[in-house]
Amino acid sequence: MENIQTSRRDFLKAAGFTSLGLAVGISGFTPDASLKKIAPAVLKLEINPFIIIDTTGNITLVNPRPDMGQGSTQAVPSLLAEELEVSLEKVLIVQSDGKGKYGSQTSGGSSSVRELWMPIRRAGAAAREMLTTTAAKRWNLPASECVAEDGKIWHKASGKSLTYGELADDASKLEIPKEPKLKDPKDFKIIGKYNKRLDVPERVTGKAVYGLDVDVPGMVYAAIVHSPMIHGKVASIDESDTKKVKGVLQVIKTERTMPHRTSEAVAVVATNWWAALKGKRALKVNWDNGNYAKTVDTASYFAATYEAAKKEGVNFEEKGDFAVKYANAKDKLESHYETPFLAHAPIEPENAVVHVKDDGNVEIWAPIQGPDWALRDVCGYLKVKPEQVKINVTLLGGAFGRKAYHDFLLEACHISKELKKPVKVIWTREDDITQGPYRPGMLSHMQGFVEDGKITGFHHHAIGESIVGQVFKGLKDDEADPWLSEEISTGNNKYQFGTASKVSWTNVKTDIPVVWWRSVYASNFGWGQECFIDELAHLAKKDPLKARLEILPDERFKKVLETLAEKANWNEKLPQGSGKGIAVFKSFGSISACCITVSKKDSGVKIDKVVSVIDCGYYVNPDNVKAQTEGNIVMGITAAIKDGITFTNGICEQTNYHQFNVMRMNEAPPMEIHIVDSGAVPGGVGEPGLPPIAPALGNAIFAATGKRLRKLPFDINNIA
Structure with a gap:
């Protein structure tokens, strides 16, 4: 081989x-x-x-x-x-x-x-x-x-x-x-x-050129051995078996530079990829993993988020005195909604070709989301000027946020600088899934009340690790994360709770590396917001659609929901054991709503149909809007019913697609996508269709079974 x-x-x-x-x-x-x-x-x-x-x-x-x-x-x-x-x-x-x-x-x-x-x-x-x-x-x-x-x-x-x-x-x-x-x-x-x-x-x-297609004269290949606990340090290296592999040139200690910290790694350099990979598998590295068995652990992390839910968070916005109004409310609810850590797992794993030349100039060929950010990071890392760096951006075989995080690129920079020749670094699927960074796991602590059959009080306490804080080191202890707080604010979701509303935040830190994932925080907090709105609607004995329309004066939101109701035939009478659920969320300048129909099947449920409506303002190509929304449906359902990322004793328990599953074609339900032509300024399309998917599914399952699910992911085949 x-x-x-x-x-x-x-x-x-x-x-x-x-x-x-x-x-x-x-x-x-x-x-x-x-x-x-x-x-x-x-x-x-x-x-x-x-x-x-x-x-x-x-x-x-x-x-x-x-x-x-x-x-x-x-x-x-x-x-x-x-x-x-x-x-x-x-x-x-x-x-x-x-x-x-x-x-x-x-x-x-x-x-x-x-x-x-x-x-x-x-x-x-x-x-x-x-x-x-x-x-x-x-x-x-x-x-x-x-x-x-x-x-x-x-x-x-x-x-x-x-x-x-x-x-x-x-x-x-x-x-x-x-x-x-x-x-x-x-x-x-x-x-x-x-x-x-x-x-x-x-x-x-196959004529299009992706990062994995790049072949530069004189190029060597590097396979990276990372610590199973991500942040471990190299204690010792035994390369005796690796050097026996034909094609292996050398083994060098390298580093993985993340935005917030640097971890040690080892590179096996070879004349071809198969030799580098075989040499990597033969390499024996002993790691000093410090205390990471305790700090890189999802059970401990989520336990800390539930403890934080018992305390006051940092206020982002408050209208009325929510605590007082909630304490005195007769009809009220309190719930917790949990979302897991998730890998990006693009089909094309991370890779880059870098040539750091003898004269100090640098040339790069890589599938990266932002050549401007890459230029900034490379210049800062190699201490060179922008005019010394030439970046060739290839097509990307998927990214979802991962390839704007340049640890893999800087690994290639370090190795090429050591060797003074072009180096192609390729991460394996196991590297991609076990090393992160991930969508952060989050907890939504929800409180609310109803008066006279109407939702009038709502508190969303967002809890978890902050991308702004960890990646950019830009969050003070007494400051609410601005990214997620804006997204769940009443200024964004347009809900008008007549008596009192509140958005608060608690930062629970972790050594698990995190970064943006498709739709960023909206994928976490749309779950809590829209499922809890449904809970309050049922407390008010009100149809979930009508309950939303009562507290949504915004005409664009109304139009989206009314279009959804029409296209999904919301008011049709369903047979026993079937149910529909809806959700609406605004992100990246666009409003997206979803209705999912499910029916009981054995001990679980079957997703019968998904109808999504999006108002993205002016758009370029309706076919692309629909394609992106279909992708969001697939990814949103996957995030709801397939595996999350879990760490036990510092080790990621998922290593490849057999454990971190993606919804397959034969599992995909029928989908309908409808676009509202509002003539508003352009909004986003690649991400806004995702946040309503999981809550619409959760609400549909409640409608069909009476079972209220509050933790993702769940087993759709076993809703007991």
């Missing part, structure tokens, strides 16, 4: 994809290399750092948001093509490289369309105006008589036209308009319309 070199494309060929073309060259991912393929610098029109139109008519977009499956390689050029009046096929896309002139370049927080909606459209509109002005001057005509269409400026009255390429050089001499006129949404031809994903064929056939 040690001499086998298998690529993803080889695998796809063996699986039946036999008619593959040549792979896209790695240099194609860097703006500098790609832009050399178009016209000389003096013969182009450049609008801010993003758009270049050359004299042959080629239109190049520097995409500042890496694509990890969410579709930025279609969404971002769609914004440009709409304003520039060209088809998507005419836009060449290259990935930004982390340099400051491209601004924010991190794909995360469902931010790509939200943050680029105006900048990219304005750039396209500015280019259109400059090209139109140039053509009008050549024809000695008013610009108002000229129109852009299909890569040309036309004078419709005479039938004359000039291509963008013919106009680019002269247009580049004009001043860029500061406030170009944007198209009226009613005139959109691309935005909001179904358009084929032009990047799909290359991904299906």
Whole structure:
């Protein structure tokens, strides 16, 4: 096995994809290399750092948001093509490289369309105006008589036209308009319309380049041995058996640098991956694990969260004196809702190729969510200047937040610096799942009361480890975590509790590394919020939908819920043993609601149907909105009914997909996705559909069985 070199494309060929073309060259991912393929610098029109139109008519977009499956390689050029009046096929896309002139370049927080909606459209509109002005001057005509269409400026009255390429050089001499006129949404031809994903064929056939596909001349491979307790220190290394493996070059002590701390590790370096992996398995490392058997333990962590629930938290917001009102309330409830730690487990595990050269320059090829953050981290770690670092961003085979955490990249930097040659670091699936970082496990301590059949009091006490605190060291002891507090605030969820409401927070710290996971805290606290709203609705003897509408004056929320009720046929009479549950949550600027129907099956329940409704404001492609929402449904159900991450005595008990299960295709229920066209400013799409899924399922199970579930995950086949 040690001499086998298998690529993803080889695998796809063996699986039946036999008619593959040549792979896209790695240099194609860097703006500098790609832009050399178009016209000389003096013969182009450049609008801010993003758009270049050359004299042959080629239109190049520097995409500042890496694509990890969410579709930025279609969404971002769609914004440009709409304003520039060209088809998507005419836009060449290259990935930004982390340099400051491209601004924010991190794909995360469902931010790509939200943050680029105006900048990219304005750039396209500015280019259109400059090209139109140039053509009008050549024809000695008013610009108002000229129109852009299909890569040309036309004078419709005479039938004359000039291509963008013919106009680019002269247009580049004009001043860029500061406030170009944007198209009226009613005139959109691309935005909001179904358009084929032009990047799909290359991904299906294996021509697209992911991090694992990168092959650099002179490259060696490194497999990393991490401490089973994550933060352990190397006590001793026995490499005698490892050195017997053909292809192994050396064993070196290395380090895993996380944002908040550094742990020790050992790297097995070889001429090929199979030798590195075989050498890793043969390596014997003794670890000094200190006290981590006690501090890296999920049972102890959750015990601490339940203890914290007995005490007052740090107030984030309060309307009315909740404690007094709750103490005097006649009809009141108190509940605890728990969510587990979760791994990201993307199909493509963490990997990076780094070459730290003798002259101090650094070149990187990696599937990372943010080249700007990566540039910052690499410069800080290697003590080099930004101009010394060249980052080539490949496609990402999934990420969900994990690949914006650059421990794996810095491992490659350390090893390459030691060896002075390009090194490819690949984490195994076991590394990925057992080492973290994870979505933090959280507890929602809920209190509420009803008066005269209406929910009038509500307290959400959020408890757990803080991403802001652990990763960024940015949370004071007397400060409520701003990320999650904003998300569960009445300003975000729009619930108006007439008597009293409160949001509070307690930070329970852990040595288990945490970071954002798809929908970040919304996936944790949507569970507590929306299940407890249901509990209070039943206490008030009120239909859960009506109970929500009574305390939701916001028209967008109402529209989403009313649309959900219609599409899911909320008021239909169900047979005995069946039930429907709903939930609604706002995150990343979008409102999403879900209705799940379940029916009893043996000792458990079966998910019969999922209906989701999303109001994300203006959107680019309805097909992508639906695809992302379907992905959120799958991930949300998985997080509810499949394994969480647990640590006992410092060791992660899940190592691969056989223990950290993902919902399979044959388990996926029928799904319907509906979009509310509100015309509001763009919200996110990649994450907002997830938070309502688990609570809608929990509420449906209660409706069907009378069993109220408060702890995730649960066994859907055994609801006893």
